[in-house]
Amino acid sequence: MRNLGDNELKINIIGLGYIGLPTALMLTKGNYEIVGTDLNQKLISELADKCMRFSENGMEELLKEACNRDIRFTVEYEQADVYIVAVPTPYIKTSKKVDASYVIGAVxxxxxxxxxxxxxxxxxxxxxxxxxxYIRPLIDGHEGVKLAHAPERIIPGKILFELENNSRIIGADTNEIGTLIKTIYQSFCKGTIVTTDIRTAEMIKVVENTYRDINIAFANELTKICKEAELNVYEIIRTANMHPRVNILSPGPGVGGHCISVDPWFLVGDYPGLANIILAARKINDSMPEYVLERISEIMEKEGINNISRIGLYGLTYKEDVDDIRESPTLQMLSIMKKHLASGIKVYDPYIKEKILENQFLEFKEFTENVDFIIIMVGHKQIIEQLDIIRNKIILDTRNVIEIEGVYRL
Ligand SMILES: NC(=O)c1ccc[n+]([C@@H]2O[C@H](COP(=O)([O-])OP(=O)(O)OC[C@H]3O[C@@H](n4cnc5c(N)ncnc54)[C@H](O)[C@@H]3O)[C@@H](O)[C@H]2O)c1
Structure with missing residues (x-):
């Protein structure tokens, strides 16, 4: 491999999704030759035409800028000095262990x-x-191939800001490799970059997401307790958080996305019997879509609603102001309803522009005209800014984002 001081190290980014693409684009700010590789030919053609597949603040502009600098997109792997692998890592549903097959395939x-x-x-x-x-055995006999781990911490919706400003961890076998990789990330990252060994870096990333999952589960459990005790959980969390050493996260209809709802399972799968709080938290968060269904049924009874087709779920994504629907609580809820043969509930999300579900509306106005009872599953800015349109509806706000008299909450 050439030295860091050499002009134009060549970096091949493997996997151009939510993580790989922005990383590749940001790296064009350094003095490197950047090649982005993805197996998906359609995605590569779209990127070559400067078209973004997901919407994210500032990304379209950055893609155009990067295309004017030194970047190419291809389905081929190329010989390079450094590879950055950002392919999916789901968990195996039966064993709960990480499914490393995409990473193994890429390496x-x-x-x-x-x-x-x-x-x-x-x-x-x-x-x-x-x-x-899984990876060391693959490089056995490949003299000169070095490994590092640089897990990503960004949150969709603020990807570019966080890529630039978050601190990050780099795990490597030697200081020399750690420093090389750190210098590459410093070409766009202004945050502190800590170097450590690979296993510690792997654990830190999983611990961060697990911590958030447990904290959310605590908020969700408090919600159920406060409902039983007829207390306002939001007031209780807000006020408890005024304590200088308390920071309880917000309850909600469940946990989705590619990280918080997935990564804690890795520890459960690898350390069964030891990962007890982690498993309990996963179960509590996974129970929330069912809890929302119970709340809907209670409210229907109280309000005398018996026509499910006049009920609407607002929000399909797993969090506000993004278009990512992976593991979304709304989809989890729809799948539970399907099992109970309940159908006909309406759905709308301003970020989902194509019809992916039978009873989905693509226009907000049409959606609101067809429902009397709206369940806010995601707190997109769009609905907060258009409260007048839904003011006269029955509303269950699972995200505590609507301030209208008489709104039901979790
Ligand atoms: N999305 C997030 O918010 C987030 C945040 C932090 C960390 N992560 C982690 O980053 C990793 C990537 O997540 P993502 O959200 O970018 O996934 P993604 O599904 O958006 O993108 C993955 C891309 O990899 C491509 N791919 C799969 N196998 C390939 C192979 N062998 N060669 C080339 N391309 C291949 C796919 O076609 C896809 O475009 C995961 O491990 C995830 O846990 C994600």
Whole structure:
């Protein structure tokens, strides 16, 4: 591999989704040759036409700027000095362990085009020990191939801001590799970059998301307790958080997305019997879509509603102001309803522009005209700014974002 001081190290980013694409675009700010690789030919053609697949503040502009600098998109893996792997890492539903098959597939292909003299940086979130278990055996005999782990911490909706400003961790086997990778990330990241060993870096990332999952589960459990005790959970959390050492997160209809609802399972899968709070938290958060259904049924009875087709779910994404629907609580709820043969509920999300569900509306006005009871599943800015349109409806606000007299809450 060439030295860091050499002009134009070549970096091949593998996987151009929510994480890989912005990372590749940001890296064009440094003095590197950047190649973005994804197996999805359609995605590559769209990127070559400067078209974004997901909406994110500032990304379209950055894509155009990057295309004017040194970046290419391709389905091929290329020989490079550094590889950054940002492919999916789901969990195996039965064992709860990380499904490392995408990462293994990517590294295997890298080794075919570059059998020696490169650094392979795994950015994908992986359970502690994944690199030792699955990746090291692959590079056995590939003299000069080095490994590092640089997990990503950004949140969709603020991707570019957080890529630039978050602190980050880099795990590497030697100081030399840690420093090389740190310098590359410093080409766009102004936050503190801590270097450590690979297994510690793997654990830190999973611990961060697990911490948030447990905190949300605590808020959700409090919600159920306060409902039983006829107390206002929001007032209780807000006021408890005035304590200088208390910071309870917000309750909600469930936890979705590709991180918080997935990564804690890795620890449950690898340490059954030890990961007790973690497992309980996962179960509490997974129970929330069912809890929302119970709230809907209570409110229907109280309000004398018996026609499910006049009920509407607002929000399909897993969080506000993004278009990512992976593991979304609304989809989890619809799947529970399907099992109970309940159908006909209406759905709308301003960020989902194509019809993916039978009873989905693409226009907000049409959606509101067809429902009497709206359940706010996601607190998109769009609905907060258009409260007048829904003011006379029955509303269940699962995100506590609507301030209208008489709104039901969790
Ligand atoms: N999305 C987030 O908010 C977020 C935040 C932090 C960390 N992460 C982690 O980052 C990783 C990537 O997540 P994402 O949200 O970007 O996923 P994504 O599904 O948006 O993108 C993954 C991309 O990888 C491509 N791909 C799959 N296998 C490939 C292969 N062998 N070679 C080339 N391309 C391949 C897919 O076509 C897809 O475009 C995951 O481990 C995730 O846990 C995600």
């Amino acid at each position: 295997t292909k890298i080794l075919k085009v570059c059998p020696g003299d490169c650094v392979i940086v795994i950015e994908s979130t992986i359970s502690p020990g994944t690199i030792d278990r």
